[in-house]
Amino acid sequence: MSHEALFMIGFIVFIILMLAIDLGLFSKSDKPVSLKVAAIMSAIWVAFALLFALLLYYWGNELHNVHDLARLKEIVAKHFHNININENDLAASIQLYNKTLTIEYLTGYVVEYALSVDNIFVMVLLFSSFGIPEKYYHKVLVWGILGAIIMRCIFIFVGAALITKFGWILYVFGAFLVYTGFNMYINRNKEEEVDPENHPVVKFASKHFKVTHKLDQGRFFHIEDGVKYMTPLFLVLLVIEFTDLIFAVDSIPAIFSITKDPFIVFFSNIFAILGLRSMFFLLINIIHKFHYLKVGLAFLLIFIGLKMLLHHWLADWGFTTAHSLFVILGILALSIVASLVFPKKKEFENS
Template structure:
């Protein structure tokens, strides 16, 4: 064995991992800082978030997401510390990036890599952001069913998002490790997404209901916690006569977390259809989740107007699942991430425009 060559390989692997952790750590630091500012600005008092505040915060999060696209477009190679063509080829192969490298031109190949990486990120972001809208339908139903006062929505959503970030982190990197070890899992994800999309289309007009008393999460929590019968301001916990209780608001938070867990089962495989790089999956996922809270307050009163959105999302899931199943053939035909983004945006745009052009007829009592 050539021990000197082995040492160089191990050293390069260690340096690459250190660079990835540094890049990733910087991203997490930014997210923690933004959440701290968000909590500091909007959680000092329990007041309902206005449409103007929601619009401003939505614009801020979308702007940050777009700026991160620019960061990846210019410095994307820094994520994996790519220094030469051999490293670039290795990373491209490892994460199944759909690009053609030019062996004699490292600079041009690196440019293609950065462009594709940024495009994968923004495509994943659009997919996750779109699927998050479906989450809003359920959130509105949860808050309404549990009778949560509007001034407490923000607190529940912020803490729900913090929990979602932790859960997504675990889901994404465990999923990436499984994909790296068992490539056939991608086909399993593909079949699952196609099935989910079909079921969403079949049940797109079903009236969803939530029974607070019989919800699985409420029943489970009631077994292990003492539940206070009424809301106590914006508190999650309440102490009375020396006994500690969880409040109904805490139960709502648990239901929100459980709901996000269910949605993650759809959304994370969907982004893995766009990119196999777990860092890009995480970046796109987290930016979409961070924008979900402000988008909720922006759309809460008009979400019902987009009645064709579920239809659009069902087609979106079927397309992404089919893309995952037919990846090798599509790659051979020259199907790129740009084509995926165009189709995804078109599906969403058509569903939104159709909803506005053909408004849902209100039911009238005979």
């Protein structure tokens, strides 16, 4: 069995175990997740993500079984890592490779985590529009994350295959991200609305399956006279999965601007998704205060898109992944600080 397969199996087993514990501990109680619990779970997921970064820093070469110069050159060329290999010092070159993997992973993690905030805006809107009580949010989000992991896995490895076969597709991704960023900026103040009855996913489900408005104590399906009906809880789960599919079209190309290694893309993407559920409960009551965050995310997408379009020139100028990380953190920090220093006039007047 290959080293990549062992890494993936171990990683997936860990995810399944953690989600099983998560689902078992919290979903049975059907109680709203408190701010304290959300903060603790957020800290735990961030800690796991950072521990994985340490794993890559010290043993990242084990991912692709890099133990000799020939293998190192092969993997660096295959995944377009911008590093200078010292042929006279294998240990130093492997250490540099591990450091590069770690920075790529952390940068991808920050990008995906930041873009996930936009998901939270939409999720809050969806739960409100479908009339889902807060005590059922956790159950929907955990199952939603399971579906998101499966979809992201498919997207990532298909994307990697496309990039390997058609190098020009990076320019397509870059142009798309720049367009998405400008579009997000232009529509930053537009109020988003969801019409549950006319949403395409709901219309499709209503056409092909039986649907009820009964919540049935938080169940996904309601059985009446031997007939199974979809409840609003399952409908909102379907809509969330559909929404995540749309968001993946932005976020996955964005991470491919950081690294072309599909395994690093997968690890950073999944750790960010796993932290999304606890971050949702942490930010649900204060997210409206970060009104400049959408502006920050718009500039983030534009920057990443331009980086993909200009990657050859940037490499020649010595622009590294570490520089990208600093720019990304700067954009996010500036948008958060601006939101706190310059609150919305309505909030300011009411305070």
